Amino acid sequence: MNAIDGTDRHTKVDEGPPPSLLTIVLDTNPHAWAHLSSSLPLSTALANILIFVNAHLASGNANCVAVIAAHSQKACFLYPAPTHVSKRRENGTANGDVEMGGTSDRPPHSIPDNPNKYRPFSTVETAIVNSFTKLMEETHEVDLASTPTTMIGGALSLALSFIAKTTLLHAPVTSRADDMMALADSETTQAQRVPLTSRILIVSVSGDLANQYIPVMNSIFAAQRKRIPIDILKLAGDTVLLQQASDATGGIYMKPENPGGLLQYLMMAFLPDATARTHLVMPSAGGVDFRAACFCHRKVVDIGYVCSVCLSIFCTSQIQGNLCQTCGSYLSLRSAQMNPPALIPKKKKKKRRVGQGTDSATPGGSTPVGSGTPMHS
Template structure:
């Protein structure tokens, strides 16, 4: 019947593997990279990252990549560049000179897509660093990791919707109306994952937004991989564990490229056949809502599940206003006086005998 009504003319079989979208979150905290400058400067780390990106794109012609910078005061796109950064009407503007800031150089010895990505990424990173003022650096010593993860999730979700609306499915049949072959059990669709290259330490003040992004990634089945170059972050460990990602902490940051190529290059479909490196112990501690301190033992509101390191003033939850039933917490314990034992009198260094005579058996 397909040959009769002509529907077979619109069917095409696609046997290619599912494309992969790799969204990289690069921590560009100036304070952290200043400490790593003697071991691994930022310029060398970006060069290693470009080799890793090229390897990811070389696996499949349909693979995609995006890079987000987690800076000290904001999260910014490095690649792809925002439309306003490229300039309006770039196709029709005619200039006499050659603008190296908007056009990629023509290199016959380099693959054109690799050259375009490298040019846009380095240009965006240079603009981000140049726009960072002394006040921005001195105002905070941390990084906007939660904002960068939010941008990465939003881009991944938008790319997935766009790919599904295109009506093309890998390892199956595609129809003009976007229908797919339901009998094919081969994984299809755009495989999205997030790789975080972190150099910052404590992120306790971003506990709530980071956990929100973790749960969103878990729902979307987007793994979050963590490559820790320095410092220790409890919540990134939890994000990687909750989303079935890969967590790796490098003792020697100079081995960045080897770790990227061997530990984070395989996508979700390839990882089913491999044993990925991961952490043996996960720190599941939380941060309190009052002081943003990581706590081992705290007080939890039974209504909104807010965590406090100490009972708030008036035993009132700072989030929902519920009265916390603390019981006898903070009350002084009842002191029971101990019975004093009678001390024996000591005469000339020897204990005196008792005034009571020795009992004699009665006749």
């Protein structure tokens, strides 16, 4: 009778791994790629990434992919290609954010019929290559001159919003009415759904992202909360920020010695999805640099000043009007520094006397003493 056991009642475990969504953020900063051009030209890198994308699509039947370019002056989708404004009106969907939902929309240009290529692969490839060419054509020298860095922050938020949207769309929809039910008892229904596991891969070539500290950090925390690992493939340059991103979200950090072997790095380290990663030893950043960048000058600081209200970091105490730039609270930084701790010994005595009178071990009585100690030394 052991066979009739409550435990094997819902044995409907899905055998296959859950589908995974890979969002690649490709740093397309022309400055940085120009530096790399001797060992790894951008075209080769793109070709390698396309093969990697195909390999990812082949690894699971329901796997999907999104590619976002973090360019020098903007971040934009390479795949799925954004639908055009005029087309959007035709469709009649008026909910503003259709732009990034173009998963099923075919790009307007036709895909060449190639009998030597698996059709889904060529669809993705054509779209990526076309939007990439378009992006490069639209880049003017003026844009490049203005900034040497790349819009990682914007690209990360695009990636996160795309993942959020795809996850919602992917959840099996039973019927419209059931959505309300699902909202009501989300605890139970969530467990039923086959989740879409998502991850972000940042192929980064440019350094110094400190001027985007705040948006990037916010994206990292959002990713951490949503349990989306951020993998970093650092081909050139070094930034504190991205290392922290992979560390905080449990992603992979790799800084290959030899950028020429890009494809093998991608295939071996970055291809396994969340399911496979539970069984594999994945490379990660050894020592992580946890330094933060200040909010006032976007510099990486070792020791800084922190606003007691909103925890913003500043590298100097000379803030305009003694008001925190982020939250506007009045910070009496100067008074804290100026006032000598002259009164503290007196206070101490007083407290002791009080302590002798009543219970000496009250926590309230001991706190000022504790706070006074560092001033003594």
